Amino acid sequence: MTAMEAIEQLHARLSARFPDAAPTVVLNPGPAAQHSLLVPATQARAIAEFLRDDPELQLDTCSNVTGIDWPEREVTETVRRTVTEPPAADAPPGTAPAAKVVEEKVRRVVPGHLEVVYHLYSVARGHGPVILRLRTGDRGEKVALPSLTPVWRACEFQEREVFDLFGVVFTGHPDLRRLLMWDEFRNHPMRKDYVEPDDYEWEPTPHDRILAQARRHYPVPPTGSGEPAPR
Amino acid sequence: MNPAAQTPEPAPAPAAPAISDAERAELRRQGILLTSIEELYNWGRSNSVWPLQFGLACCAIEMIAASMARFDIARFGSEVFRPSPRQADLLIVSGTVTKKMAPQVVRLWNQMPEPKYCIAMGACAISGGPFKQGYNVLKGIDRYIPVDLYLPGCPPRPEALLHGLMELQAKIRTQPLTGPAAPAHLRPGADGGECVIPDFGPHDLEPPHDPARWQPPRLIRTE
Amino acid sequence: MNPAAPPSRAGASVRAVQDPFHGDLLEVSMGPHHPSTHGVFRMIATLDGERIVRLKPVFGYLHRNHEKLGESTSYLASMPYTDRLDYLNSMTNNWAYALAVEKLAGQAVPERAEHVRILLAELTRLLNHTCLAGFLLQDTGCSGTPLMYAFREREAILDLFEALSGSRMMCNFQRFGGCRVDPSPAWMEAVSALVGRYDRFLDEYEELITGNEILLARTQGVGVLPAALAINAGITGPMLRASGVNHDLRRVDGYGLYPRFPFRIPLGDHGDTYDRYMVRMLEMRESLGILRAVLRDLPGGPIIDPKAKLRGFRPKPGEAYGRIEGPKGEIGFYLVSDGGPNPYRYRVRPPSLINLTVLEDLCLGHTVADAVIILGSIDIVLGEVDR
Numbered sequence: 001m002t003a004m005e006a007i008e009q010l011h012a013r014l015s016a017r018f019p020d021a022a023p024t025v026v027l028n029p030g031p032a033a034q035h036s037l038l039v040p041a042t043q044a045r046a047i048a049e050f051l052r053d054d055p056e057l058q059l060d061t062c063s064n065v066t067g068i069d070w071p072e073r074e075v076t077e078t079v080r081r082t083v084t085e086p087p088a089a090d091a092p093p094g095t096a097p098a099a100k101v102v103e104e105k106v107r108r109v110v111p112g113h114l115e116v117v118y119h120l121y122s123v124a125r126g127h128g129p130v131i132l133r134l135r136t137g138d139r140g141e142k143v144a145l146p147s148l149t150p151v152w153r154a155c156e157f158q159e160r161e162v163f164d165l166f167g168v169v170f171t172g173h174p175d176l177r178r179l180l181m182w183d184e185f186r187n188h189p190m191r192k193d194y195v196e197p198d199d200y201e202w203e204p205t206p207h208d209r210i211l212a213q214a215r216r217h218y219p220v221p222p223t224g225s226g227e228p229a230p231r
Numbered sequence: 232m233n234p235a236a237q238t239p240e241p242a243p244a245p246a247a248p249a250i251s252d253a254e255r256a257e258l259r260r261q262g263i264l265l266t267s268i269e270e271l272y273n274w275g276r277s278n279s280v281w282p283l284q285f286g287l288a289c290c291a292i293e294m295i296a297a298s299m300a301r302f303d304i305a306r307f308g309s310e311v312f313r314p315s316p317r318q319a320d321l322l323i324v325s326g327t328v329t330k331k332m333a334p335q336v337v338r339l340w341n342q343m344p345e346p347k348y349c350i351a352m353g354a355c356a357i358s359g360g361p362f363k364q365g366y367n368v369l370k371g372i373d374r375y376i377p378v379d380l381y382l383p384g385c386p387p388r389p390e391a392l393l394h395g396l397m398e399l400q401a402k403i404r405t406q407p408l409t410g411p412a413a414p415a416h417l418r419p420g421a422d423g424g425e426c427v428i429p430d431f432g433p434h435d436l437e438p439p440h441d442p443a444r445w446q447p448p449r450l451i452r453t454e
Numbered sequence: 455m456n457p458a459a460p461p462s463r464a465g466a467s468v469r470a471v472q473d474p475f476h477g478d479l480l481e482v483s484m485g486p487h488h489p490s491t492h493g494v495f496r497m498i499a500t501l502d503g504e505r506i507v508r509l510k511p512v513f514g515y516l517h518r519n520h521e522k523l524g525e526s527t528s529y530l531a532s533m534p535y536t537d538r539l540d541y542l543n544s545m546t547n548n549w550a551y552a553l554a555v556e557k558l559a560g561q562a563v564p565e566r567a568e569h570v571r572i573l574l575a576e577l578t579r580l581l582n583h584t585c586l587a588g589f590l591l592q593d594t595g596c597s598g599t600p601l602m603y604a605f606r607e608r609e610a611i612l613d614l615f616e617a618l619s620g621s622r623m624m625c626n627f628q629r630f631g632g633c634r635v636d637p638s639p640a641w642m643e644a645v646s647a648l649v650g651r652y653d654r655f656l657d658e659y660e661e662l663i664t665g666n667e668i669l670l671a672r673t674q675g676v677g678v679l680p681a682a683l684a685i686n687a688g689i690t691g692p693m694l695r696a697s698g699v700n701h702d703l704r705r706v707d708g709y710g711l712y713p714r715f716p717f718r719i720p721l722g723d724h725g726d727t728y729d730r731y732m733v734r735m736l737e738m739r740e741s742l743g744i745l746r747a748v749l750r751d752l753p754g755g756p757i758i759d760p761k762a763k764l765r766g767f768r769p770k771p772g773e774a775y776g777r778i779e780g781p782k783g784e785i786g787f788y789l790v791s792d793g794g795p796n797p798y799r800y801r802v803r804p805p806s807l808i809n810l811t812v813l814e815d816l817c818l819g820h821t822v823a824d825a826v827i828i829l830g831s832i833d834i835v836l837g838e839v840d841r
Binding site: 028029030031032034060061062063064066068117119123124126129131152153154155156157158165178179180181182189190209 | 513514517519521522526557558559560683685686687688689690694699701706769770771772773774775777784786788790791798799801803807808810811812840
């Protein structure tokens with residue numbers, strides 16, 4: 001059975017079991033072909049318990065939990081549309097409208113969200129991974145997701161880490177505190193738009209980003225300012 | 232007549248000329264040990280530098296390796312790794328100092344009694360090393376505490392640590408016991424002073440470095 | 455007045471004390487500077503007398519932003535950073551990362567490289583378990599001798615790593631599609647010599663330690679981990695197998711060429727600290743068997759796929775999770791590519807951190823001195839716990 005068939009089968013079973021909140025299949029275009037299931041947050045706990053307790057699946061352990069930050073981004077898509085043009089005025093009557101394919105560039109803003117990815121395996125049956133994805137509403141206010149720690153204890157520290165570094169609030173987590181940064185810290189450093197504290201120090205470096213920082217820190221002095229000759 | 236006037240005044244005894252190191256070594260070769268308190272004192276303490284048993288990261292493993300049979304740091308009198316800072320002479324900052332760990336390292340340093348020395352072992356302790364671009368990595372422990380010896384490497388080999396220790400011993404041996412360059416515990420009224428322990432702020436440590444000890448290097452760009 | 459005992463997490467019995475002469479609970483913070491926490495680990499233990507009734511680990515004192523750095527550098531540039539994750543086992547970290555990237559990019563690996571990878575991974579396993587045995591004995595209070603013995607053998611293995619890769623600890627040896635250097639025949643002979651005499655070292659060590667009455671008294675029945683909890687809590691590696699669960703990724707996933715080399719999987723019966731020690735000692739013997747077989751079967755050929763691209767490496771968009779059986783457990787890398795030169799998301803699945811999930815369950819009802827041994831038998835390295 002290929003990975004594609006396996007995920008289709010699993011998807012069909014889950015859709016039959018949870019008709020109101022059926023997961024969607026997220027295809028992985030890469031050679032790894034590890035496809036995943038996008039699970040609606042409302043039913044995530046029930047689906048997780050089903051996956052754990054189902055005698056055929058028996059996904060009894062959650063190996064890996066991680067967050068991914070998808071900031072708001074603008075994508076330009078090429079959309080092909082078929083446009084029917086009205087017949088020209090001098091065309092003989094009865095001419096069918098000409099169909100024409102038009103390519104248009106559409107700019108679309110994809111709203112940002114945070115994503116939490118769970119890699120499930122079965123120790124008892126030795127198969128996996130089944131990958132679950134949960135998405136938050138946005139990156140600011142609606143960042144709550146149900147915690148899967150009551151289903152798999154393995155998520156306990158990893159969900160705390162996702163809370164710490166990405167800012168996803170897991171409802172139902174027994175002990176949701178920062179894991180790695182100190183408690184007074186007020187930011188989520190693994191987000192893509194995190195601004196690091198400016199404790200810059202000059203270093204010889206090939207990194208463009210660091211060199212740009214160096215330019216900000218050490219501006220060119222105005223000519224004739226009496227500064228000593230540069231080294 | 233005053234008899235005293237007749238007897239010539241005894242010539243003042245010539246001041247004992249300072250013995251050079253070469254002469255002293257020559258005397259030693261003849262079996263005569265001449266030394267000064269300073270030399271004896273420094274000889275003693277340079278050969279019994281007790282490090283703090285304190286490992287931070289990868290370098291700590293090489294520090295342990297240096298204390299094991301193959302490299303045997305005991306040959307240099309430093310095998311007594313003390314678990315308590317109160318009994319230690321040497322702080323080997325062996326590994327990456329993160330911002331979360333920095334206050335504790337400074338506190339350990341403050342708890343050590345004078346005279347005390349600090350080796351920044353490895354690239355991370357010197358400058359942040361490979362992790363310098365990290366948001367939680369302190370870019371060098373010398374932002375908060377005075378460092379006597381920088382030991383580059385990632386991690387430095389145990390031999391490098393032994394070399395660093397020997398360099399530190401050489402430094403201790405030449406330290407005068409009087410005058411302004413004496414160690415702080417021998418200068419009345421001049422205690423070494425406590426280093427500033429940073430607080431956890433909402434974004435960074437506060438202060439991000441001790442301005443009295445460290446300033447960012449001043450560079451001038453020409454382009 | 456005595457605060458109510460906190461609810462137990464794993465069913466370990468915590469007596470609610472009603473005795474008016476009973477003292478208050480005492481909160482002890484161990485670490486981050488503590489000689490027996492294996493680095494800058496900190497745990498806050500609440501004690502009732504000498505017994506632990508609650509234990510909260512505190513992490514982050516070695517959080518070096520591994521994942522953020524991995525997202526801001528190219529795929530290849532992250533390879534040396536993986537050395538510094540679990541700094542005792544750089545070779546297996548390298549392999550796990552290379553495996554994940556090879557999955558992501560669909561990269562093939564030549565046979566000789568697969569053999570060399572197994573060789574290095576099993577040497578690393580020897581190295582790790584030897585060091586663990588030394589440190590565990592150190593934690594029981596047997597200061598010096600066992601650790602000296604362990605480090606003697608570690609130096610012998612490190613000499614091999616240094617001769618091959620140029621560095622003792624930070625080997626940076628694997629590449630996507632193979633290995634960096636082709637080992638010479640002289641190096642192979644040195645490995646054979648080491649493998650040939652390692653059994654003797656293990657015999658000597660076990661004679662010294664394994665039957666020792668003090669070790670038995672300190673470790674048997676201490677920190678028992680039930681199999682169901684171990685699976686649910688994501689415990690992997692020797693710690694899971696000590697609880698009697700037959701789960702070894704070398705067998706389950708059959709990555710690399712492991713299916714070609716037969717080996718037995720040692721399992722524990724009780725899941726206590728002693729079993730965790732014994733499983734590792736037995737695993738070393740199996741590793742020696744694998745090493746002998748690899749040395750015998752080593753084929754010729756290229757050490758790295760000639761089509762492998764190292765510079766300007768841009769895998770197609772997609773994601774992959776690759777995992778191997780590291781000496782401490784399942785070490786995995788989860789990579790998301792957006793087609794650029796850097797990974798969009800770079801995640802390490804740290805076995806040390808996840809194995810610590812059950813630390814509180816193991817320590818409840820035991821003394822602080824036992825907690826130190828239990829922590830030693832979990833086998834953590836802080837570079838990997840905090841990353």
